[in-house]
Amino acid sequence: ILNLSFIFFLLTGGSLTKLAYYSTVQHKVARVRSFDHSGKDIENEPLYEISVQEEITARLHFIKFENTYIETCLDFIKDHLVNTETKVIKATGGGAYKFKDLIEKKLGLKVDKEDVMTCLIKGCNFVLRNIPHEVFAYQKDSDTEFRFQTNHPNIFPYLLVNIGSGVSIVKVETEDKFEWIGGSSIGGGTFWGLGALLTKTKKFDELLQLASKGQHTNVDMLVKDVYGGAYQTLGLSGNLIASSFGKSTTADKDFSLEKQSSPKAHLMVVTGRLIPALLQFYRIDDTFFFFFSPHLRTIQLQCFILWQGEVQALFLRHEGYLGAIGAFLKGAEQDNPNQYSWGENYAGSSGLMSTSPDVYPMQRTRSGTFDMLEMDRLERPLVNLPLLKDPSTYIPDTVDLTDDAMARKYWLTCFEEALDGVAKRAAASQPDSIDALQRAEKFRQKYWNKLQTLRQQPFAYGTLTVRSLLDTREHCLNEFNFPDPYSKVKQKENGIALKCFQSVIESLDSLGWEERQFALVKGLLAGNVFDWGAKAVSDPEYVGFLLQEGPPHKCALIFADNSGIDIILGVFPFVRELLSRGTEVILACNSGPALNDVTYSESLIVTERIAAMDPVIQSALREEKLLLVQTGSSSPCLDLSRLDKGLAVLVRERKTDLVIIEGMGRAIHTNYYAALKCESLKLAVIKNSWLADRLGGKIFSVIFKYEVPCK
């Protein structure tokens, strides 16, 4: 169910319209609620109640489509527009003039025109802040065409090179301070115009395709055409262009223009040498440098090669949406979208196009006419974990699958093979629903398609990682209203584990110190074996380790993993031991469901029940020595650069000096190499034989990584 509240347009003068709208999306969420157990037979009752409720969240949508569909689109908006207070819509770009009357007539709203560059820059700042892996560099002659960058905490200053029909170069210094420092009239419009004049092809996309087939060396005069080789004195390679189109004058040889060559020739000249000169002049060192244009990626990459090495040229995944995003932000200023954190919805977003249009012409056609980006507004702002050693270099992924073809192949296959099971489980989780099977099948199809896209274009959503694969799966499940397929499994396991809690504590308490430490860690690891997200489930073998008693920590931050045995019989006894040592504990659980991971709300109930059985936990809760917090995430993985602000505040307040990260998703796939300012413990059981093999062990080997930061 979609309710539009604000709508904003970016109407380009060309053939594409970008529409940004803000909607409230109703979707189902699983809620847990404690039963009132007074006077009831606890033994035979489930631990807590699960209900599925409707929740309304805010989502930002960005759609790109051809102008021919504008009327259909306006009808759609009209049907869904519920916020009647909206009297004005913001529009920017040349098309704002062109379609003004149509929009005003259709929607009965006033069109308010916004400045293009201002919108563009606003949009750029927004995506830089909110979309991980938004920025990438292009690597020529490399296996991985794209090298994605982690979001830098400080995005300013940067130089924005906007290649639209012309080229504008803007220096952006702060959110509101920017300056036009140059430009060129030779841009996308020149390519299109010249291409249309010189070839039989008149459409932009077709020209691009044609250009990718052409040989610019047939029309361009290269340095080697003039020198016979390189121009050694200046170190200019023979393959550099000396004179664009310079060869098309050659009269002596029987010059026949291969029609497809000329657009390519033009591709190479779009930017020329202007930008390096500008950079020098404005003394912008070590700066981000963006360079984008709707649908001109091929051109960009070609041009970029021209001055590779002189400056760092970076590109944006969502270049085409910036104006629309900016116009939206301008209109929604009273709502201040910048105060929220946003997450890219992988299920609703189409990916980045391939640079080689020939390879996947189908996909290209599709994304050329209809392309979208969705961003969910997160309820609470996300920030860096204050304990990260260096937030600017932190990468929340252990293996870059865009880089590692073998690992990529394995993991994609792994997710493909597991897909049927996931779909079945999803359907089974809602036995009372009549359309559960259908929705599960739709989910299966959607995620399958995403996997196929990623097989062909691993860079479609930024760096491909196990985390992004897992997150995409969660987003797809949510889209088809499977908010928490594991809710019943978790409920049952939590109930069973709780029943064993006291006996586990008793047996632990009977052990001597060293034995107990060993048993506690064994328990932590044993619990982690019961993981529904992993491919294999079996009994573990343990690896012994040595433990020495040291002074207690001030405060430990624990990122919990699975529900049931893991949290109750593994984590809680460990928490109890820490508390007994005088260490405060912050137990961080996911805000939303992911696989069988324990959620924050489940952890509240579980903790309450444990406290009822155990005085240590009870008093710790009462004295606020045990604190339960949410991570802000709904992922089976852990991104320490995007954590709930409340958690970060608490970590700082309590002077946390130990971080414990548990489970494959959090400790292996994402934070295996994460460097922290304090002591850390990363532990997991490797429940995947391929990964175990890769790490040089056997399946169900144990990872127990204790790190002390070097002073």
Place this chain on the structure above:
Amino acid sequence: SPVLWGGGWSILSMASQMLGAPQHEVSQKGAFCSRTEESQPHLSKTDLTARISFFVFLFPWFGLDIGGTLVKLVYFEPKDITAEEEEEEVENLKSIRKYLTSNVAYGSTGIRDVHLELKDLTLCGRKGNLHFIRFPTHDMPAFIQMGSEKHFSSLHTTLCATGGGAYKFEQDFRTMGDLQLCKLDELDCLIKGVLYIDSVGFNGHSECYYFENPTDAERCQKLPFNLENPYPLLLVNIGSGVSILAVYSKENYKRVTGTSLGGGTFFGLCCLLTGCSTFEEALEMASHGDSTKVDKLVRDIYGGDYERFGLPGWAVASSFGNMMSKEKRESVSKEDLAKATLITITNNIGSIARMCALNENINRVVFVGNFLRINTISMRLLAYALDYWSKGQLKALFLEHEGYFGAVGALLELLDSA
């Protein structure tokens, strides 16, 4: 009597009258020095330099600049030939002198720019006229062939050449023409040529000039500019491509940047767009066209000026931008397209030059190169654009001998060696 130094390669003539003349220090330049060394293994380099100082070059004196599109040739015609010399002058040399000076066109494509001829020039103690000749680079093989047929190699002269073609055609010169080229760097030659020609002036007039009121057809005036203290100077050489040099002194310069969008692009695109076949034709077409029908201007997008960034409505926002639309494509003439091509290339060069000038903190920009030959549209546009966008800080300067400085520099390098 001439001294012949091995391999049919003689470059120097010992003129007995020169023996008493003061000895010149030999400059370090000497592609030919190594050559002579090879041929004279028994001579040490010191011996050589000492001996070279006593020699004066045998005629003919040529400087050659082989560019991507055009070959530029300068020829010094001595007017003070003594009877003795006349007698000694070999028949070949005489015929070359006669051929070059009595014609203004050579073959179907070679042209002597008579209006540029520098009269009564004193060069290396000799008085004479400097002639400026050009022909298309694709006729280079024919040129070499002719040199071979006329036994040019028997004249025992050095052929100093610069430009990319000096490298590209070196092999052909050797195998077809039995001639060893003395290859020289084109930027060295360019600067040398500019400084020299400017210093000698243009037959009593100023070599350097600028435009006043460049956009006003009525009031536009070409005025002389005194380039006596030339440094620092931004030198923009627009040939087939473009090189931009920052010149701080005679010896100290650097290539700041360049662009592949140059004269070759203008002519090449014009050929493709209009079917024209000569540069002159392309320019003629451009002079009758209206580029605003082809280009998308700021006012076409914003309805007027783009005030947020201070861009005037008349500025081009997207070159050829109107050609995206079918109707507009059908309504433009070939002349409009030629004009738009010219404006696009010129504006691009202007804006890059402006950025370089700002960057290097230089306010005099000298435009040279054959793109500017008979091309007042571009020159006036460059003059205006530089003045407008720099708010009067930058001055666009032009030189009468536009594209010949590289060739002049090559000739000077030859003479400097003595």
